[in-house]
Amino acid sequence: MARIVRIYQHGGPEVLRIESVDVSGPGRGEVQIRVKALGLNRAEALLRSGFYIETPTLPAGLGLEAAGIVETVGEGVDGFVPGDAVSVVPPLSMIRWPAYGELATFPAELVVKHPPSLSWEAAAAVWMQYLTAYGALIDIAGLRRKDFVVITAASSSVGLAAIQIANIVGANAIAVTRASGKKQALIELGAAHVIASAEEDLETRLKDIAGPEGVRVVFDPVGGPIFEPLTAAMSRGGILIEYGGLSPEPTPFPLFTVLSKCLTLRGYLVHEVIGDPARLEAAKAFILDGLISGSLQPVIARTFAFDQIVEAHRFLESNEQFGKIVVTV
Incomplete structure (x- = not known):
């Protein structure tokens, strides 16, 4: 069992619900991670409110960014083993691959071994x-x-x-x-x-x-x-x-x-970049170089606990933040 966040209706932050569910393992070409931190984005508030570019079938999960430890590797995946510290490039569909949960599964090509100098909070704030x-x-x-x-x-x-x-x-x-x-x-x-x-x-x-x-x-x-x-x-x-x-x-x-x-x-x-393998690899190389050199340093506005996901979304919509909002799991 793992705790995940789902919505059963569109609305304000109060519609976010934490539930304990059986989470299936990764499919072929996928990696499942035990999430340590989540990065929040306005896209998630839009999906929650019913105004996102994707229209989910309810109930639905949500979330685009996570960092954590590789839990399980799906068939056909090379380059990752359980225990690897990784972060996630936002998938093209947060409905298909939602991040808000203690366990989350993503396509292997979107999973990145980030510089070990990054904290979980910083790693979850990188890619979007x-x-x-x-x-x-x-x-x-x-x-x-x-x-x-x-x-x-x-x-x-x-x-x-x-x-x-x-x-x-x-x-x-x-x-x-x-x-x-x-x-x-x-x-x-x-x-x-x-x-x-x-x-x-x-x-x-x-x-x-x-x-x-x-x-x-x-x-x-x-x-x-x-x-x-x-x-x-x-x-x-x-x-x-x-x-x-x-x-x-x-x-x-x-x-x-x-x-x-x-x-x-x-x-x-x-x-446009995430969906083009060559452009994505060039972007990842640029960003990883910047993270390693210190010329790119994620700015964390505020950190919330997983149980405070409703409060985190309220802060997200307040426009008071300076930088990224992160949720620790």
Whole structure:
């Protein structure tokens, strides 16, 4: 028997239920791990609420990130033995391979032996944030030295990962956050500039920072009215990568700005990288190098116990966090 988290209906954090169930062993090509820590993501709150890109048959498990010890290895799997310390690249379907539980099973190709210097909490906080930021900034945008890159929702785990990756390649990270309360923390984390969008004029500040050449790369999970000042400050031929839709307001299409500057506005899902073996291997190599060198360091906002999964989801939706929320098992 193992404890897992399931939902029987969509709703707020209170619909999350911890149950003891018989967990079947791994199938061919799969690895089962005894989970030590879970990384929480907004995708899980969306699935729980009924607004995710997957529609589960209820009851359903959930969760995308875990770290732990290999418990059992399925048929046809090489390279792992029981007792290995591993973490998990988020699967393409959290319904098929849910992470929230004491035991969880994943495709072997998504299981990674992470650097032994990482704690369980840090290991559970690695893959979603760094793969998302790497795929957008390095794989798609080709971020390079001296580029100006705008990172909105900068205090999120993905935003912080993007700042660290920008620094690795020598780009100038412009962190955008709503209020100035997180400004100093963002600077200490490596942001070259910080803009409090609720307190400053975003377009003016971006133009002051980037100068006449403008910002080449924008990395945004917000959408909404922010599109207009962002694109107004971009350089000719620049690229805006949109990976979310946090704003409840409509997102305008700045047609004449896009035309006059030959801009690229591109939707992006981390599944693009995870679902492509060659791109995933390149991303894993980049991230593991950064973890080993210390240039990539997961920031943990707060840690909860497994029995506090409801409270952890409430904190996830509070927007108060600076970095990743982790649940220990």
